[in-house]
Amino acid sequence: MSKYKVLWFDDEHEELEIIKDDALLNEIELVGVNNAMDGLEKLDSQPFMYDAVILDGLFFLDNSNTGDAVNQAAFGKVAKKLRSLKDTGTVIPWFIFSGQPSFVKETHILVDVLSDKDFSNGKVFDKSKDEDFEELCKEIIKASNEITTTRIKHKYFKAFKVFDNDIIDIKYRQILIEILACLEMNDYKKKNLNTIRDLLEAIFLTLTYEYECIPESFINNRGNPNHQWCSLFFAGVNVDLRDGSGKTFKIPFKIPSNISSSITYIKEMSNGFSHINDHDIVKNAYISSTYSILEVLEWLPGFIDENFE
Numbered sequence: 001m002s003k004y005k006v007l008w009f010d011d012e013h014e015e016l017e018i019i020k021d022d023a024l025l026n027e028i029e030l031v032g033v034n035n036a037m038d039g040l041e042k043l044d045s046q047p048f049m050y051d052a053v054i055l056d057g058l059f060f061l062d063n064s065n066t067g068d069a070v071n072q073a074a075f076g077k078v079a080k081k082l083r084s085l086k087d088t089g090t091v092i093p094w095f096i097f098s099g100q101p102s103f104v105k106e107t108h109i110l111v112d113v114l115s116d117k118d119f120s121n122g123k124v125f126d127k128s129k130d131e132d133f134e135e136l137c138k139e140i141i142k143a144s145n146e147i148t149t150t151r152i153k154h155k156y157f158k159a160f161k162v163f164d165n166d167i168i169d170i171k172y173r174q175i176l177i178e179i180l181a182c183l184e185m186n187d188y189k190k191k192n193l194n195t196i197r198d199l200l201e202a203i204f205l206t207l208t209y210e211y212e213c214i215p216e217s218f219i220n221n222r223g224n225p226n227h228q229w230c231s232l233f234f235a236g237v238n239v240d241l242r243d244g245s246g247k248t249f250k251i252p253f254k255i256p257s258n259i260s261s262s263i264t265y266i267k268e269m270s271n272g273f274s275h276i277n278d279h280d281i282v283k284n285a286y287i288s289s290t291y292s293i294l295e296v297l298e299w300l301p302g303f304i305d306e307n308f309e
Contacts, residue, residue, distance in 0.1 A: 002029035003154060004144055005049060009039050009078055010056040010097075019133065026137040035060035036074035040081055047090050048174055051144040051153075053082060054136075056127075057098035093119045093143035097136055099127035119143050152180045159297040167210075167304055172202040176297070179290055188286040191278035196289045197227075197270035200263065203296065204230045211308050215249045217241055227267045235260040253307055259299050262292035 006028055010016065013032030020030045031050070033039040036059065042049070061074040082094050120139040125132040144150045153160055156176075163173045175198055182192045204225035207213040218229045218239075229239050234255050238248045269285045276282075 003027040004051045004140060004150070005029050005031060006052045006054055006140060007039055007042060007050045008032045008054045008097075009036065009059050009074070010034065010054070011059040012056075019127075022133065023137065026141070028137060028140060030054070035063050036077045037062040039078060043081060043085070043092075046170060047085060047092065048149055048177060049170070050092060051147070051150045052140045053078075053092055053094040054097045054140075055079065055094060057096065057100035057124075091147055093140065093147065095119055095136060095139060096124045097127055097133075098124060148181055148184070149177050152177055152184065156180055156294065159294050161301050162297050165301055167301060168202060168206050172199060175199045175202065176293075179293065183287065183290050188281050188283040189278065190273050190276055190280045190282050193270055193273060193282055193286055193289060194278075196266055196286075196293050199293055200266050200270075200296070201225055201227070203300070211304065213251070213253075213308075217247075217249070227271075231260075231264045231267045234263050253303070256299070259296055262295045265289065265292050266296075 002024060004027060006023070008030045010032060011034040013020075013030070013034060016032075020032070023030045031042075033042070043053075055075055055078060057075060058072065059074050061077070079094075082092060085092060120136075120143070125136045127133075145154075159176065160173070162168045163170050163176075175195055179192070179195050179199065182188070182195075201224065204214060204227075205219070205223075208216055208219060208225065214225070214230060214233060218226050218233070220226065229241070232239050233249060233251050236251060236255060238250045240248045266289050269282075269289050273280075273282055273285060
């Protein structure tokens with residue numbers, strides 16, 4: 001299993017499976033795109049999915065994939081996007097790995113203007129040299145490990161399996177990164193406790209609509225789960241909705257006591273501190289709630305595998 005996921009812009013990536021295989025030996029998964037627009041769409045929708053980006057010198061501008069569309073404009077468009085992301089606080093290390101002589105052997109104006117000197121000092125790696133590829137892999141790993149989000153994903157990799165295995169929608173992945181970044185930076189503001197509650201709510205919604213584990217009756221007309229009912233449900237209690245229907249609901253699965261306790265604890269902490277200022281410090285509550293949500297996330301894949309197709 002790869003530790004590093006890298007977006008690779010190269011119009012010939014489908015013909016270069018041997019490079020992808022060699023990258024996997026270094027725990028690097030290369031996700032290839034042959035044009036700028038498809039790759040930029042991935043960066044826009046999931047910028048934190050990738051630990052680094054590799055650019056060929058020339059590749060397609062869009063998915064029309066005609067020979068005339070291979071030009072330097074595609075390189076420039078992607079490079080500018082990466083610089084823009086960096087300027088707004090989203091740092092994705094990027095490297096040039098090219099077989100074009102104009103990029104490798106000559107001083108190229110696009111390289112001079114757009115290469116990022118922070119990563120491998122802006123070196124252009126030569127696709128025709130094995131030693132250059134080996135050095136590129138080392139530089140990717142080195143640069144990625146210096147990025148907070150990558151360090152977090154590796155340190156808490158078990159919790160991220162719910163996203164890697166498509167159990168919870170990938171859009172919630174960034175919430176977990178924010179929670180753990182606050183933990184790593186000792187940022188214990190009350191508003192960050194609300195983020196943990198948001199992730200717990202995402203778990204409830206996933207178990208309701210994707211797996212039909214939680215009754216849909218627990219979701220209000222605004223689309224929000226009732227946290228009290230959900231926590232009682234996972235505690236194995238008969239839940240009476242008090243709506244006059246006379247219906248009660250009880251979870252048909254045996255839930256470990258530590259998991260039901262963690263869910264209840266997060267719910268109680270987020271409710272118990274709802275009256276204080278967003279910037280007040282709730283250190284003990286934040287730390288314990290973070291480890292509680294981690295416990296739930298690490299348990300969830302096994303629960304899904306065991307009880308749902």
